[in-house]
Amino acid sequence: MTDRYASFVQTGAGRALVKRLGLPDPPRLRRHTPGDPLVPGPVLLGSSAGGRIAEPAGKILTAAGVELADPVAAHDADRRFAALVYDASGITDSAGLRQLYDFFHPQARSLLPSGRVIVLGTPPAECGSPREATAQRALEGLTRSIGKEFGRGVTAQLVYVTREGDAGTPVSLESTLRFLLSGRSAYVSGQVVRVGTGTAVAPADWDRPLSGQVVLVTGAARGIGAALAKVLARDGAQVVALDIPAAGDELAAVANEIGGSAVQLDLTAPDAPTRLAEHLASRHGRVDVVVHNAGITRDKTLGRMDADRWDSVIDVNLSSQERINDVLLERDLIPAGGRIVSVSSIAGIAGNRGQTNYATSKAGVIGLVDSLSPVLRERGISLNAVAPGFIETRLTARIPLTIREAGRRMNSMAQGGLPVDVAETIGWLSWPASGAVSGNVVRVCGQSLLGA
Incomplete structure (x- = not known):
């Protein structure tokens, strides 16, 4: 579906009209293309006094081929950066929050279009005192506000890195830094990501981080599911694409395009979980990643x-997600190091008129992550969810024009997302290198004004 307004504002006449009338100004987002450098320019890395994460983060970025700017360059008014990364883990009380101002205030206009801001902190629950926990929780307000202020496609995220994982921090943190700095995270902003202590295995090739992995994608015949199958296959996965028999032709087309396999199965059938398990066991012996994407809407007011x-x-x-899991x-088909990713929705966070059933189901997916991820962590399996906002699909194309336009513009990017934006986020959570990322619900919504 084409966003004609967003296309118009990229023209000379459109830009003049936007500036004169103060209309929403959707930026052109930097999305991932295979072979792209991680960032299109230097990264400025800063740290609070006593910060514990800047050193391993710097090693990760240097090894990834990122140019770390000389701190002296931060005082050059003409210098532009692709990203600002700040280790705030050393801030132990509210007075120490002044260090955030001292770092970000001079750089507020220094970012390139579609630049990245990442703040690294300590989970408040792990802090040594109430004052430290208070200061670390305050970081959320900073990053969410930066995401709304800086504009031009700039994203801002907060990453809490557990103290327990300090010995393995470089590996545990690397996948998250790579995702958030790259064009893969174009429509993700204002999010809080928690990096814990799970097993993280760096790939031999970061361009194919899913090489050798068997990945199940439900609801794979069209829309977000089809984009998912393509992105995961691009990243090296052997994709098992599943959808209902009625979508068999579309499903086969997707599977053939990516060199994957197709499974026609109605997940609501009583024997569906058993049949699926038997198929995976006989064909592959295991499934490294399960992506629960299948979903429906049946809208009416309650x-x-x-x-x-x-x-x-x-x-x-x-x-159906619970039954399949x-x-x-039970049959140990998801090995240690496996990942489960569920698709929730912003409706499960903010609710939506005429969608009490849908919002209830999607809030339940978030509850599934909250309740099951600690249990699975004991088995070395991660569980996360993504919560898409307004994504340009055939479904949203049927929404009345005024509501559709509101959905597109009511976020920091002033535009709808694309199915590939959801797929890239799920791809990151599916990487073996993301095994330490668990229990998260990541919104893919351009930092929507709705919900938390």
């Missing part, structure tokens, strides 16, 4: 909704 609409949405969007885990 007072007008019949029971079938309620039941079908809960069953497909939530209960139970069988695959």
Whole structure:
């Protein structure tokens, strides 16, 4: 679906009109193309006094071929940076927050278009005192505000890095830094990511971080699911694409394009989890990554909704995920080091009129991550979710114009996202190198004004 307004504002006449009338100004986002450098310019790395993460972060960036700017360059008014990375882990009280101002204030206009801001901190629950926890929690307000202020496609994120993982920090943190700095995270902003202590295995080739991995994608025939299958295959995965029999032709086309395999299966059938487990066991012997993408909508206001609409949405969007997880885990088909990624929605965070069933199911997916990820961590398996906002698909193309335009413009990017934006985020959470990232719900919404 084409966003004609966003295309128009890139023209000379469009830019003049936007400036004169103060209209939304969707920037051209930097998205990932294979072979791209991680960032298109130097990165300025700073640290609070006593910060513990700057040194390993610097090693990661240098090894990734990133040019780290000389701190003296920060005082050059004409110098431009591709990213600002700041280690705030040394801030132990509210007075220490002044260090954030001292670093970011002079650099507020120094970022290139589609630049990146990453702040590294300590999880408040791990802090040694209430004052330190207070200061570390304050970092969320900083990054969310920067994401809304800097404009021009700039994203801002907060990454909490556990103290328990300090010995393995370079490996545990690397996948997250690579994702957030790259064009893969074009439509992700204002997020809080927690990097813990799970097993993280760096790939031999960061251009193919899923090489040798067997990945199941449900709902793979079209839209976000089809984009997912293509991105994961591009990253080296052997993709098992699943969808309902009615979508068989589209599913086969996707599987053939990526060199994967197609499974036609209705996930609501009583024997679906068993049949799926048997297929994976006989064909592959395991499944390294399970991506629960299948979902439906059956919209009506609650007072007008019949029971079938309620039941079908809960069953497909939530209960089927639980049933599949139970069988695959019971049969040990997801090995240690495996990853599960579920697709939630911004509706599960903020709610949505006429979608009580859908919002309930998607909030339940977040509950699944909260409740099951600590259990799976004991087995060396990570569990995360993504929560898309307004994504340009055939589904959103059917939304009435005024509502569609509101969905597109009510975020820091002033535009809708693309299916590939969701796919890239799920790809990152699927990498073996992201095994220490678990229990997260990452919004792919351009920092929507709706919800938290």
